[in-house]
Amino acid sequence: MAADTGLNVVTGAYSFTGRYIARRLLADGFKVKTLTGHPVTESPFSNDIPAAPFNFDDPAALAASLEGAEVLYNTYWIRLEYGEMTFAQAVANTRSLVRAAREVSVRHIVHLSAANASPDSPHPYFQAKAQAEQAVLESGIPCAILRPTILFGREAPFFNNLAWMLRKLPFFALPGDGSYPLQPVYVDDIAELAVRAGHRRQSVELVAGGPETFSFEQMVRLVARRIGSRSRLVHMPPTRILRLGGLVGGLVEDVPVTRREIDVLVSGLLATDAPAAGHTLFTVWLEQNADTLGICYQSELARHYR
Incomplete structure (x- = not known):
């Protein structure tokens, strides 16, 4: 596959799901950048992937970090509420990310959500996941929403x-x-689906469980x-x-x-x-x-x- 002339930005490429997505993009010859909460962490990709901080509280810096991106792969989320970090804040951060993507004309978003996400869920985690989905869907940017069940892999x-x-x-x-x-799905299978949706610029919503x-x-x-x-x-x-x-x-x-x-x-x-x-x-x-x-x-x- 020929390398894309633009840039693919992956949130959390030093972490779990984002790492597998970034690895597949690099293998396909694409240019990759990551946004991360740990920009000084040693990269698992040597110097192949430049990193920028999330800068959720600095809209101009956040937009600048997405400049030139063709596709944004968003894996950003939190497992639990701790200290000042809440699910409501994670939703607000997702909205900031989407606004920045729209400002610099990102052409496509592939967003990782969760199976059974619903605004009517009795569980705050799934309520917030649905609200983050809605922020992406209402952005006006063509998007793919992937909803995995529970991921397994070496880093899970x-x-x-x-x-x-x-x-x-x-x-x-x-x-x-x-x-x-419990229906575990392999993290690299999700990465494969995400990268395929990004390559093809598919607008799709897919619930993704394992076999x-x-x-x-x-x-x-x-x-x-x-x-x-x-x-x-x-x-x-x-x-x-x-x-x-x-x-x-x-x-x-x-x-x-x-x-x-x-x-x-x-x-x-x-x-x-x-x-x-x-x-x-x-x-x-x-x-x-x-x-x-x-x-x-x-x-x-x-x-x-x-």
Whole structure:
């Protein structure tokens, strides 16, 4: 594929989903730049991708950092509300990013949202995701909205830290009966869909789940078996799990789980009835990566709040 004459900007290319998108764009010969909250962090791409800070509070600087961009791949979001960072602020930052893109005439946006995002959701995370989508859709810029279920990959904190707990703790707590569904989708499958939509300038809205669906208990047992864990699975109410999470969080200096995340998990919103958009099997990936999954804990606070 011939290199594009313009620029592809990826938010968060030093992080998780953005890293896979950027890697695919570079492999296809495209020029790539990233906007990041960690511009001084050592780049996983050597000098191949220049970086600029988000500058959400400086509209002129934010617009200048997007100058010349043909396609904006937006993966910016927050996992949890912490300190002054709230979901409402994440939505406001997304609106600032979209306004800057419109100001410099970005031609296309590929926006990463979440399956089951809805303005009517009882869960603030999904409400805010829907509001961020709306900001993109109302921008007047042609766009693709991708809505993955829950991402897995080597850098995915959810699966990595779950495996870490199964390696380190004598028991693993399952909220409720553990029967609620989980439909993991591989991060590079999402990156492939995103880059394809950007290349073709497709205007599309796509719910993107993986080809396998498990109950949460089935998934935990599968991970435990593959990594050789001796941790005992115990069913507990959310209040007790939060207390235990607070103890673990004190050890790792992180917030392993929140009440809102438990509520989302048990509600079944990490799965979808839509046809699978990803093709990589979690079971196969897990078998290939079991030796390294969960060896080190991945701290959300260390990655994004310190």
